[in-house]
Amino acid sequence: MDNPVEEVGEDYSDANLPDQQWEKRTFTDCDFAEADLRSLVTTGCTFTRCDFTRTDLGESRHHATAFRQCTFDRTVLTRSSFTSCSLMGSNFVDCVLRPTTFTEVDFTLASFVRAPLHDMKLSGQRFRETNLSEADLRNTDLSRADLMGARLLDAKLEGADLRGALVDANGLRQAKLAGALIDIDQAIAFAAAHGLVVG
Secondary structure, three states, X not given: OOOOOEEEOOEOOOOEOOOOEEEOOEEEOOEOOOOEOOOOEEEOOEEEOOEOOOOEOOOOEEEOOEEEOOEEEOOEOOOOEEEOOEOOOOEEEOOEOOOOEEEOOEOOOOEOOOOEOOOOEOOOOEOOOOEOOOOXXXXXXXXXXXXXXXXXXXXXXXXXXXXXXXXXXXXHHHOEOOOXXXXXXXXXXXXXXXXXXXX
């Protein structure tokens, strides 16, 4: 079995690499800024502290790939898909995120401050300690998502589906929840978080 390709500190900025297929490759501290990676397909790859500023990842597909502490700044992710991936600790700033498909993705410790995530299907995803401050999650399906420890200060959750999601009391106090769909247990937790006593 071939050993995985490992690259450290490589400069791919401005590279023109559409329609690539990468499998079991490892990138650490690599620069992909402003690269054309449209329709990239990755399987079992690992990106650690890589820079995807203004990178075009439109229509890319990623399976069992990890993006750890990576920077996505004004990155194009339109019509891309992530399946069984980890985006742990990565930072998303002013990215084009819709439509994007996330299936069984770990967003632990990632940052989506002010991100446009409205009307998306994020059911069952892991958002532990994710920074979703001021994110637009209106009408988003977050049912069964794990939001424990997530920062939800002024997050827009109007009309979102939170049924079965794990949300702590602090998150319930911080977010804008008018019209959100919740279950009975969450309703009791919400009341308790706001100092109400359920008789």
